Amino acid sequence: MSVKDKVAVIGVGYTRFGEHWEKDAEDLLIEAVYEALEDAGVTLQDVQAGWVGIFYDFTGCGGSTVSDILKWFGRPITRVENYCASGMDAFRNACFAVASGAYDVVLACGVEKILDQGSRGLPGIGEIGHPVYGSVSAPGMFALAATRCFHVHGWTREDLALVAVKNHRHGAAHPKAHFRREITVEDALRAPMIAYPLGRYDCCAVSDGAAALILARPEVARTCRHKDDYVLVKANALSVHTMLPMYQPGFDYLGWPATRDAARMAYAEAGIRNPREEISFAEVHDCFTITEILNYEDLGFCEKGEGVRFLREGIPYIDGKLPVNPSGGLKCFGHPIGATGCRMLVEVTKQLQGRADGLQVRDPRLGLAHNLGGAGTTASVTILGRRD
Amino acid sequence: MPVIVSCGTYIPYGRLPRETIGRSWSIPSAPGERAVAGPDEDSVTMAVEAGLNALADADPAAVDGLFFATTTAPYRQKQCATTVAAALDLRPDILTADFTDGLRAGLCALRSACDAVVAGTARSVLVVAADCRPAEPETQAEQVFGDAAAAVLVAREGSGAEVQGSFSVAGEFVGPWRTERDRFLKSFDARFELNYGYVRNMVAAVTGLLERYGVKPEDLHRAVLAAPDLRGGMEVVRRLRIDPRRTAVQDPLLAGVGDTGAAQPLLLFAAALEEARPGERMLLAGWGEGGDAFLLEVTGKVGCGRSVQHYLRTRKVLASYNAYLKARDLFRREPYVPKSSPVIYWRDRRDLLNFYGLRCRNCGTVQYPSGRACFACGAKDRGEPVRLARRGRVFTFTLDHLVYGDYSDIPVPRLVVELEGGGRVFLEGTDCDPEEIRIDMPVELVLRIVHRGAGFNNYYWKCRPVREGGVS
Numbered sequence: 001m002s003v004k005d006k007v008a009v010i011g012v013g014y015t016r017f018g019e020h021w022e023k024d025a026e027d028l029l030i031e032a033v034y035e036a037l038e039d040a041g042v043t044l045q046d047v048q049a050g051w052v053g054i055f056y057d058f059t060g061c062g063g064s065t066v067s068d069i070l071k072w073f074g075r076p077i078t079r080v081e082n083y084c085a086s087g088m089d090a091f092r093n094a095c096f097a098v099a100s101g102a103y104d105v106v107l108a109c110g111v112e113k114i115l116d117q118g119s120r121g122l123p124g125i126g127e128i129g130h131p132v133y134g135s136v137s138a139p140g141m142f143a144l145a146a147t148r149c150f151h152v153h154g155w156t157r158e159d160l161a162l163v164a165v166k167n168h169r170h171g172a173a174h175p176k177a178h179f180r181r182e183i184t185v186e187d188a189l190r191a192p193m194i195a196y197p198l199g200r201y202d203c204c205a206v207s208d209g210a211a212a213l214i215l216a217r218p219e220v221a222r223t224c225r226h227k228d229d230y231v232l233v234k235a236n237a238l239s240v241h242t243m244l245p246m247y248q249p250g251f252d253y254l255g256w257p258a259t260r261d262a263a264r265m266a267y268a269e270a271g272i273r274n275p276r277e278e279i280s281f282a283e284v285h286d287c288f289t290i291t292e293i294l295n296y297e298d299l300g301f302c303e304k305g306e307g308v309r310f311l312r313e314g315i316p317y318i319d320g321k322l323p324v325n326p327s328g329g330l331k332c333f334g335h336p337i338g339a340t341g342c343r344m345l346v347e348v349t350k351q352l353q354g355r356a357d358g359l360q361v362r363d364p365r366l367g368l369a370h371n372l373g374g375a376g377t378t379a380s381v382t383i384l385g386r387r388d
Numbered sequence: 389m390p391v392i393v394s395c396g397t398y399i400p401y402g403r404l405p406r407e408t409i410g411r412s413w414s415i416p417s418a419p420g421e422r423a424v425a426g427p428d429e430d431s432v433t434m435a436v437e438a439g440l441n442a443l444a445d446a447d448p449a450a451v452d453g454l455f456f457a458t459t460t461a462p463y464r465q466k467q468c469a470t471t472v473a474a475a476l477d478l479r480p481d482i483l484t485a486d487f488t489d490g491l492r493a494g495l496c497a498l499r500s501a502c503d504a505v506v507a508g509t510a511r512s513v514l515v516v517a518a519d520c521r522p523a524e525p526e527t528q529a530e531q532v533f534g535d536a537a538a539a540v541l542v543a544r545e546g547s548g549a550e551v552q553g554s555f556s557v558a559g560e561f562v563g564p565w566r567t568e569r570d571r572f573l574k575s576f577d578a579r580f581e582l583n584y585g586y587v588r589n590m591v592a593a594v595t596g597l598l599e600r601y602g603v604k605p606e607d608l609h610r611a612v613l614a615a616p617d618l619r620g621g622m623e624v625v626r627r628l629r630i631d632p633r634r635t636a637v638q639d640p641l642l643a644g645v646g647d648t649g650a651a652q653p654l655l656l657f658a659a660a661l662e663e664a665r666p667g668e669r670m671l672l673a674g675w676g677e678g679g680d681a682f683l684l685e686v687t688g689k690v691g692c693g694r695s696v697q698h699y700l701r702t703r704k705v706l707a708s709y710n711a712y713l714k715a716r717d718l719f720r721r722e723p724y725v726p727k728s729s730p731v732i733y734w735r736d737r738r739d740l741l742n743f744y745g746l747r748c749r750n751c752g753t754v755q756y757p758s759g760r761a762c763f764a765c766g767a768k769d770r771g772e773p774v775r776l777a778r779r780g781r782v783f784t785f786t787l788d789h790l791v792y793g794d795y796s797d798i799p800v801p802r803l804v805v806e807l808e809g810g811g812r813v814f815l816e817g818t819d820c821d822p823e824e825i826r827i828d829m830p831v832e833l834v835l836r837i838v839h840r841g842a843g844f845n846n847y848y849w850k851c852r853p854v855r856e857g858g859v860s
Contacts (some may be wrong), residue, residue: 035414070824075429120790130732130736130845131726131733132736134802134814134815135791136786136814137792139788143786144786144802146786147784148827151827193789193799194789194790195785195789195790195799197786215588244813246804246813247755247763249755249810249812253784253804297780317740386663
């Protein structure tokens with residue numbers, strides 16, 4: 001079943017992303033959900049079902065995380081966990097519920113409260129999976145791709161640094177970003193190493209945050225506050241590959257097949273033939289700088305091996321032909337896992353409505369959001385468009 | 389007559405100059421350097437590498453027994469020979485045994501192996517001795533001790549070093565010793581222990597041997613005598629009336645390796661065999677609470693995988709005394725307890741220790757870890773077990789600073805390795821300078837302790853650069 005034009009985003013809300021020492025998951029989720037409800041002009045009682053993206057069980061388990069926080073009882077609420085793509089997968093499930101006609105108005109949200117754990121990097125990553133086979137940090141998983149790309153394509157740490165410089169330039173203008181400071185290539189190269197060849201500025205930060213979207217059938221959207229500028233879901237795809245690419249025979253580490261597959265499905269659903277020409281802008285999963293460059297290729301914005309050239313030609317900058325991460329991306333927002341996918345969709349919605357909180361993309365028609373999880377394991381691609 | 393058909397040794401990569409120790413404590417230092425096992429090594433992992441060398445040209449499936457000898461068994465209760473046997477991929481229907489606690493462990497194991505092949509209960513037995521004895525800081529022992537392993541494959545027939553006779557004496561003696569509660573070896577009086585524990589027992593064992601077989605000292609072409617220190621060793625030679633001009637006396641390797649405890653007699657024996665020629669008559673003797681002596685004749689070449697000379701050359705000098713403290717866990721840090729499961733360790737033992745993967749009967753792809761469905765074609769339950777190569781090349785890597793666990797060296801190299809003959813694995817690098825790692829670099833696998841979660845040793849494979857052109 002295609003969801004194209006069957007689901008409208010009628011309200012969005014999100015917290016500032018960053019270090020929320022004085023707030024817990026309850027504060028963050030309440031803030032995001034009530035902002036979305038107010039934006040939609042509906043009450044919690046109008047919402048019939050909910051999906052929430054949460055990765056860590058210390059943030060919350062089960063649907064009761066949402067029901068207990070909102071004191072919103074008796075509804076069908078599901079927690080969705082799919083690595084770092086948990087947030088966008090929650091949205092995807094919510095879309096199907098509306099497109100199928102099962103519900104008129106639903107909630108998709110994501111939240112993560114990580115900093116309370118006192119961890120360097122993502123907490124507990126070393127505990128996931130088999131107790132003997134080698135574990136690796138999240139930066140390490142993606143560093144394996146960077147090392148290989150350096151070898152095959154001749155890319156350098158300077159090339160990666162350009163992604164950080166671009167996204168920090170974009171994010172500096174965003175009031176809800178964790179980091180709002182421009183950096184230079186030298187800053188990035190001088191920073192401490194996290195997992196060679198990725199230094200501190202090649203990695204997104206660990207942050208807290210929440211984001212929420214209210215979805216409705218288009219007929220309902222036409223009676224709501226954003227009846228003139230609601231946003232329509234054009235496509236919505238998820239692809240799951242392996243969490244163990246390091247063991248996969250023949251895996252080339254030059255990109256992520258999950259992203260390629262999700263993009264192919266999403267473009268087919270939206271009727272997009274030439275993404276580079278037809279997509280107005282994209283919020284992509286720049287957990288690490290190398291990931292963003294590989295995303296350009298995997299999403300079909302450029303050919304394989306051309307990611308660095310695409311970047312150096314200025315195309316993904318805010319004033320370029322295809323702005324990528326106009327919000328500043330994960331580089332500036334950090335990555336509260338379950339919240340990130342929903343935060344991207346909030347950003348894409350507001351850009352399409354011409355009310356971006358940060359830098360506004362000029363006259364966008366189709367916006368793409370891309371959420372990647374695991375070791376490039378799980379990719380979700382969502383395309384939103386203006387209602388006209 | 390039992391024949392030692394091959395031998396193998398292992399000396400860890402790290403070496404600590406004794407001068408570094410002396411300077412750290414402002415005390416006099418002995419000359420030379422000592423071998424230091426890395427933070428991921430113990431007697432078991434060292435035994436595995438020595439055993440692999442001894443089996444370099446042998447079929448592991450033809451080995452009928454494995455005896456592991458050490459004074460530093462990692463467990464109070466739990467046999468370690470089984471871990472070594474699994475990593476060497478020996479058959480399960482064999483006799484495995486640990487010989488522990490005394491310095492005689494190595495030669496007692498050799499004697500038992502000889503008896504077994506003579507009795508006909510085994511065609512061949514692998515004896516592996518390894519020791520990494522913790523020495524109390526600021527003592528002589530800290531400077532003198534060294535870590536190493538050695539192995540010999542004893543067969544019922546074949547050419548090599550024929551064991552023509554043996555002689556043992558039991559001599560009750562207290563010192564040096566270590567009780568269950570002691571972390572470090574205790575000593576009452578070093579002079580007393582050297583004269584009455586070492587010299588007297590060595591002389592008794594060798595004299596008994598020579599008398600029993602009617603051999604005179606001057607009939608010996610080569611003598612391999614365990615020695616806790618150089619002067620003591622020379623005293624034994626003098627008392628036995630061995631003339632070093634007629635009989636080649638094996639250098640006890642104290643200057644370059646150290647006193648390697650229960651591993652010492654077999655380590656020195658392996659070093660001597662590298663120089664011995666067919667027709668030579670050899671003496672091998674060791675001590676402890678008593679002594680053991682063997683009379684051997686070289687009848688042919690004894691294979692050794694990588695040589696003692698290779699390991700003596702392949703070394704890295706530790707940057708500081710503190711690096712040694714970290715390597716041997718001699719100072720206490722906040723413990724990190726990773727997830728660990730004896731259940732999973734047992735269930736996956738074929739993959740983890742024997743190092744098997746699966747070759748798909750449908751598409752031929754070799755996958756690791758073993759999974760029910762093929763990683764390449766998805767076919768269910770079509771894999772047949774294959775023992776994976778312990779050599780390969782780096783496909784890609786990272787040097788991870790963001791590590792979880794009790795690492796003394798950061799960054800931790802993590803390497804995706806393409807194994808020779810198929811299979812792709814993800815391993816930690818060890819015994820290397822992270823800066824030297826490159827894509828396509830040849831690496832070889834070594835068994836190490838990857839962590840000690842839940843209080844037991846998780847032995848698994850790591851990899852290190854292949855040095856000096858591979859197996860000699």
